Amino acid sequence: MSSSKKVFLFGEGYLTAGMALSIARGTTKGEISTIARKSIKSSCDVVANIVEKGEPVYGINTGFGPLCTTKISKSEVKILQTNILKSHSVGVGPPIATEIAKLMLILKIHSLAKGYSGIAETTLDRILWHVDNNAVPIVPSQGSVGASGDLAPLSHLFLPLIGLGKVNYKGEVMTTAELLKNAELQPLELGPKEGLALINGTQFIAAHAVKVVEKMQACLTQADIIGAMMIEGLQGSVKPFFKELHQLRPFKGNDHVAANIRFLLKDSEILMDHVNCEKVQDPYSLRCIPQVHGASRNAWLHLKELLEIELNSVTDNPIIIDEELTISGGSFHGQPLAMVLDYACLAASELGNISDRRIYLALEGNSPGVPKLLMEDTGINSGYMILQYTTAALASENKGLCFPASADSIPTSLGQEDHVSMGSISGRKALQVLGNVEKILAIELLTAAQAFEFRKPMKSGIILDEVHKEVRKKVAFADKDRIFSDDIEKGIELIENKTLIRIVQKVMKQNKFLPNSPFEGEFEHF
Structure with missing residues (x-):
């Protein structure tokens, strides 16, 4: 060893x-x-x-x-x-x-x-x-x-x-x-x-929950990074992320997400370029990132808390206390994890749902300087139109998977076991939904990077610029149609490998950002 x-x-x-x-x-x-x-x-x-x-x-x-x-x-x-x-x-x-x-x-x-x-x-x-x-x-x-x-x-x-x-x-x-x-x-x-x-x-349920905790945190963090890049690409406002707003509704997840976005947008030339524009407010998919991503992050925190209790518990039956006492109880029942996994499944689905809305928003062509369908020469080219069809399909599939498995119970063992948790299904479904969310986020990453390109030569914050450069190492700017499934596969690989998180941490380390900055140890805290 x-x-x-x-x-x-x-x-x-x-x-x-x-x-x-x-x-x-x-x-x-x-x-x-x-x-x-x-x-x-x-x-x-x-x-x-x-x-x-x-x-x-x-x-x-x-x-x-x-x-x-x-x-x-x-x-x-x-x-x-x-x-x-x-x-x-x-x-x-x-x-x-x-x-x-x-x-x-x-x-x-x-x-x-x-x-x-x-x-x-x-x-x-x-x-x-x-x-x-x-x-x-x-x-x-x-x-x-x-x-x-x-x-x-x-x-x-x-x-x-x-x-x-x-x-x-x-x-x-x-x-x-x-x-x-x-x-x-x-x-x-x-x-x-x-x-x-x-x-x-409950080790089948709990093992799936361990993977859900890992995958969901990676999706949450990368959704914040991609969302910030989309804000830059579509010239969204930073005001909805001000701490003064979130102190008045201090949900832990909301505040965390808002701090992440502020940190990513810090010192952005793109942001300063439209600081006095006439637009009053952004659509919800940009403006409500702290509330939606934050609610999903709160669900993740709840899952993590209950999972740690389960991981350090005795869950078989009967329990041998000592020579005088054995207890035939119900600590094998998966309900504590089944319900919170169903909650996490819904929270993950919503992360993909709002991501799909931002993709749709990017294609509309309503942001100055960003063409419809994210491509200037459309007509002969369809641009990024059909990528949103894929995210719509994935988001819809996830909604169908959100029915809580723990809401069902079928008696087994000739009625001796007359209420069961179905938590194994909760765990499997949550991982399936997260797999779809990774794909949706990958497509948003591609569309956000394309919109971001139209802001050049202006610079964003140092972190988002480095993230964009990393994306461009794998996926080139698209000025005409090509087989976008190849791009999507590369985007999925970036998300699954948590590449965006590593880039953020690398830039923070190189630039000696202060301890306790947003993203400091983001991925290790589970």
Whole structure:
């Protein structure tokens, strides 16, 4: 292990979305702490004693769900735990992304390492081996209702522990049997309660939420940058971003966005050129950027807050408190994350919705010096007309995806589990919407850069000028029609790679902007 690599202590440290991603990407090493190992062993011993005494405790020596009254003999408790992984592996659909499956492993280790689940150290060490060696199980994307935990996806995630299922190992999909043979390892024999502890929990929902937190922050920040460039291109006013206005309605997200825009427009020649123009006010898509982007940022902050609680919680069932107390409760229920993911999904969709409106605004030709459809020689050329068709389609698709999954519940397990969260669908939909938003923002970036060009040779603020130069390295100014899908692909790459954020941070560092300036550490704060 490199001496420069950070270490996170499972079961003891405070896990955030950023830290989970750092472990998944290999920049931080996850280890089970000594303190956690003592708690893990103690909890495992309690479960062994329960089996020995024969007192009925759900999931240890009873069946599952509607079979909770069926007593399991001492000789069969281990078979029960293996069978639950097999019988609950009923997922369908395409596999989830490898990184999300790896995040599920990481989140599960941390939850189990708290020492309330009865898991064995050897089992946790094997899961950690999968993380350290990038041997990531193949997990179908559909099949969880988000309560009694993410049963189906977690079952698939942990089939490799008992030698079953498939894994993605160094980019190659293989059977677990092949993997274990190559690694000279044997399948594990699960002890009492271990199978249930592995599959009861919210790690499918939470892993998706980790990715939503990351993608949404990048979209929020880049939307501010692109919005500022569009303001310059269309000669929008800076007054709606004055702090005096936002102090009178001090929503945290609104104030943050307004400060970002002011910072980006600082010392702009373009802005000063029309400071005394006759235009009284701008359309909402420019003027209300703080209120709309800010509301979406507030939703992101709420998701981040609740996700961190979940990442550091115990979410399986039953919970082993001590020798005298085991509790069969409902901490596996995904409702706390399901609802906030639905809120984030709506907030992300709105970010794309107002972006589409700014694109439309740029095409109208109502801003002095900027031609209709962002091209001077139109008629024979259609200009940027049809790019807005694409953003309209994406924005409309997102609106359809905004119906809250958590508003639905279908009873399962013969009525024993009569209210479920559907949070797994909330997480998948939120990521789908964000993928569409990235595409919309990419197209706005292209149109904003085109409008910005017509303000030359005037300069904007130093940051926006550098962002524009970076765009022009990938996408040239368009003076006649071409295959714009090629440009869009390059724009999407800029957004997905968070290039605009890196340019802002690079310029800030080069020019030694004061600490605590807007964008200072913008992307690391999750």
